[in-house]
Amino acid sequence: MHTLTKIFSNKFSIYGAVIRFASSLPKYETLTVSVPRKNVYHVEMSRPQKLNTVNKVMWGDLKDCFRALHDDAECRVIVLSGQGKLFTAGIDLNSLIEYFSTANDIEDIGRRGRFLYKYIKECQDSISSLEDCIKPVLTVIHGACIGAGVDLITAADMRYCTEDAWFQVKEVEVGLAPDVGTLQRLPKVIGSASIVRELCYTARKVYAKEALDIGLVSKVLPDKESAIAHALSLAADIASKSPVAVQATKQNLVFSLEKTNAEGLEHIALLNTVNHQSEDLTKSAIAMASKGDKPEFEDY
Ligand SMILES: CC/C=C\C=C\CC(=O)SCCNC(=O)CCNC(=O)[C@H](O)C(C)(C)COP(=O)(O)OP(=O)(O)OC[C@H]1O[C@@H](n2cnc3c(N)ncnc32)[C@H](O)[C@@H]1OP(=O)(O)O
Numbered sequence: 001m002h003t004l005t006k007i008f009s010n011k012f013s014i015y016g017a018v019i020r021f022a023s024s025l026p027k028y029e030t031l032t033v034s035v036p037r038k039n040v041y042h043v044e045m046s047r048p049q050k051l052n053t054v055n056k057v058m059w060g061d062l063k064d065c066f067r068a069l070h071d072d073a074e075c076r077v078i079v080l081s082g083q084g085k086l087f088t089a090g091i092d093l094n095s096l097i098e099y100f101s102t103a104n105d106i107e108d109i110g111r112r113g114r115f116l117y118k119y120i121k122e123c124q125d126s127i128s129s130l131e132d133c134i135k136p137v138l139t140v141i142h143g144a145c146i147g148a149g150v151d152l153i154t155a156a157d158m159r160y161c162t163e164d165a166w167f168q169v170k171e172v173e174v175g176l177a178p179d180v181g182t183l184q185r186l187p188k189v190i191g192s193a194s195i196v197r198e199l200c201y202t203a204r205k206v207y208a209k210e211a212l213d214i215g216l217v218s219k220v221l222p223d224k225e226s227a228i229a230h231a232l233s234l235a236a237d238i239a240s241k242s243p244v245a246v247q248a249t250k251q252n253l254v255f256s257l258e259k260t261n262a263e264g265l266e267h268i269a270l271l272n273t274v275n276h277q278s279e280d281l282t283k284s285a286i287a288m289a290s291k292g293d294k295p296e297f298e299d300y
Pocket residue numbers: 050051053089090091092093094119120123144146147148149170171174176179180
């Protein structure tokens with residue numbers, strides 16, 4: 001057997017798959033990032049002992065991580081999951097209490113309002129970083145996905161869950177109206193205003209089978225291991241395609257959510273005015289026409 005392993009500065013390649021050394025990956029206190037497949041990045045919420053609850057540090061880490069991956073040319077697809085017994089139990093209620101108590105210490109209503117507004121906007125930015133990231137984000141949900149978890153997964157591109165998974169828009173039960181994305185994105189994800197309102201007003205749990213029936217998830221897998229394997233395999237398939245084409249597709253899908261068809265069409269026409277000149281298109285077309293090998297694409 002000839003030598004198939006090449007050493008680079010911060011990555012190595014085995015059988016053509018470039019794997020980054022863990023030491024060269026970004027580090028976060030509440031997230032773990034790995035590269036299990038070529039160009040596929042796995043982000044895991046890693047506060048299992050705290051049920052992956054979203055505290056102040058995790059709000060910041062999520063935003064920093066997805067912004068970094070947006071700019072990382074080697075990263076083409078991201079899989080997001082949670083370590084431990086469940087995906088996430090939502091916002092860390094202790095950090096929520098701390099935040100309210102800090103707000104209450106501010107005497108003036110105007111200044112208190114400014115403080116609260118800034119906090120909500122920071123949390124919104126953190127969730128929106130998944131949608132703003134130009135790389136497709138697949139989520140794998142096991143156990144429970146509560147409150148802020150629903151905000152998080154609805155900002156992602158695709159959702160897969162395990163048979164034991166359940167989802168809960170729990171905010172009204174803790175005296176809040178959801179304010180970091182669920183009310184905006186869930187209706188677009190599941191398409192039934194009636195079901196969205198029922199879930200948001202009652203805070204009832206949605207179990208895996210119903211989640212599949214209403215289109216919240218694309219597929220239910222038996223357990224976490226098979227769900228992660230399924231997501232990684234899909235991610236690897238997407239990562240093997242032209243990153244120019246995949247990323248323009250996400251950009252235009254996200255843009256078109258808020259726009260008329262005419263505006264969406266104009267946007268993709270402008271994007272493709274540039275992208276039709278990409279070598280990816282030529283490579284793909286030649287491979288298709290000649291029934292040749294699957295093309296390899298440069299990082300983007
Ligand atoms: C600007 C605002 C932005 C975003 C707002 C988002 C709103 C939300 O996210 S609302 C949803 C908040 N989350 C919850 O209400 C979940 C509460 N937890 C539970 O219902 C349960 O813990 C469970 C997730 C169903 C798991 O149950 P179980 O397996 O029986 O474990 P427990 O014994 O209940 O919990 C273990 C341990 O974790 C602590 N904990 C659980 N959830 C939270 C939480 N969200 N925040 C902080 N701590 C949490 C729980 O108190 C236990 O702690 P011990 O010290 O071990 O007792």
